[in-house]
Amino acid sequence: MLLQRIGNRGIRLGTLFERAASRHSTNVLILDHDLDIAPELGRRATIAEIADLVDDFAARLWAAGIRPGGRVVVYKSDGFDITLLACAAARVGAVPVLLSPTLDGATVAELVRRTDRPYLVTDRAKLDGLPGVIFEQAERVLLTTGTHPDAGTLDASTGAARVPPVTRPAEQPTLITHTSGTTGVPKLAVHTGRSLQARYRPQAAIVAPILRHRETIALHVSFVHSRLITALAIALLRGFPIAVLADSDPKRAADLFARLRPGVLEAHPNTFMEWEELADDPREPLADVKLFSSTFDAIHPRTVHRLLAASRRRTPLFGQLYGQSEVGPAVVRAFTRGRAPDADGRCVGRPFPGMTDARVVGRNGRPPSAEHPGHIEVKSDGRILTYLGEQDRYDAQVSADGWWRMGDVGYRTKWGCIHLLDREVDLIEGFGSTLAAEDTLFDRLDELAEVVIVPGADGGAVPVVCTKDDRPLDPVAWRAAAAELPEMAEPVQRRIRDLPQTATTKIKRLELARRLEAEDRGA
Known part of the structure; x- marks a missing residue:
C-alpha cells in the first residue's frame, strides 16, 4: 500500500520530511558532521526536528523574495544542509539547482549563467572562490554563513513567518542537478x-521484500545527486533510522558503523573500495x-567479495544499480556470497520488469558482441525533461521512440544480461x-587502491595506479598480474587524492589522460 500511495503522488521534495514526521515523528537522523545552517541541532535529531528546520528555512527563503517557479x-x-536547503526551496515552489562544492569557480559561474538569473545560496568560503561576475548573473546572493557587502544572509530572516507548502504539478521541473562532467563542463539535468517518482518505484520495489524489519540505513552519497532524494524517501517514509555521512574516511566510518550497526549501506563504488579495510x-x-x-x-568484484564476507547476516546481498543522472537506475543485479561476480564482473544485470528496458545497438555495421561492443541504450519514465539551456545536446541522445543513449558500450547475452x-x-x-x-x-593485486587505464599520447594503454597508504608498487607483482592482459605501458603511480574526480568520486579519465600528456610534454 505504501509503495502504491507514493507511486501515485510522487516524492514531493518540499514536504518529504514533514510527511515522514507525521508517520514516524520520533525516527532519527544521525550525522557525522554539524549542519552549517543549524550547528545547534547537533549530530542526532528527530525527523520532526528536521522537518521543522526545513519549514524554518523555507520561510526565510520566502522572506528573501523567492517565489514559486523561481530557481x-x-x-x-x-x-547535508545542501539537501535540506533544496527541500526548503521546493517547499515554497521554487526549483532547487544543486551544484557540487567540488566544482571550481569558473564552472559554477557558467552553470549559474545557464540558469538565467537565479537566487544563489552559498557561504562566504565558497563565494570567495567565485568570480565577481557572479553578482551580475544572480538575482540575489544569500549567505548561509558569513557576510559580504553585496550579499544578503539567511540569518537576516530568522523568525520569518511560516508559509504553507506549494506543490508543483508533477510534469513541471522540481529539481535540477548536474551531470558528472567527466567529459567537460557538466550539463544541468x-x-x-x-x-x-519513476526512479523511486523500482528502487522501493527491490527494497520492500528485502527489508521486512526496521533497519538503520547508512548513506554516503553526493548531496547534489538525485539518487540521495530517492534513497531518503525510501528510508524516511518507512520509518527507518538514517545515518548520513559527509566523510568517507574509513577510520571515521568504522567508528560510526561499529556504534550504529547499520543494516543497509549505500555508497559510491569508489567509497566501497575505500571501505574494504573495514572487513578487517x-x-x-x-x-x-x-x-x-x-x-x-x-x-x-574484489570489493563485492570483501564486503559480503564481512557481514554476519545469513544471506547478505550486494545490489548494483546501473543507470545515469539523466535516466535514473535502469538495470539491476544482485550478488550473494554464493553468486560471486568473478566470471562476469562486467555484467550489470537486467532491466526492472515493467519499469525500464535496455538494448544494445551495433556499431560500425557489426552486431554487438564482446569483441565488438555496441551502444547501450535504455528506456525509462525516469528520464529527465531536458538539459537546461542545451536542448540540442539532449535531443542528440534520445531517439524519436524514446531510447536514451548512455554513452557506454557493451553487449547483451542470450539470457538478457x-x-x-x-x-x-x-x-x-x-x-x-x-x-x-x-x-x-584489482583481483590479483591486493595492494591496489585504484587503477585507471587511459589512452596515452601514442594511442596505447597507460595504467595509472594508486596503492594503499601510497606504498611503492611492487614491480614484480605488477608484471605477474598484468602478464595475460593486453599490452600496456609501464604503470604510472599517483596518490589517489591527486586524481581528478567528479562529485560522485568517479575518476575523470579524459582529464587524467590530458594531465599525463601535458606532463610528458613538459618532461
Missing part, C-alpha cells in the same frame, strides 16, 4: 516530480549489513575492455 542555486560547503576491523562494523547498495558505476565494457569516449582501439582489465588487476 535557487545551492552551492555551499559540503554537508532537469527533473520533474514524475521522473523522480576487529569490531566488525559491517557485521549487521544485510544490503550493500551501489549505483553510478559497475563495481570491482547487459555487459558494460567501457565508456564510449574511453575506448582504446585494439585493447579490449579497460574496465575488465582493471577488474583483473
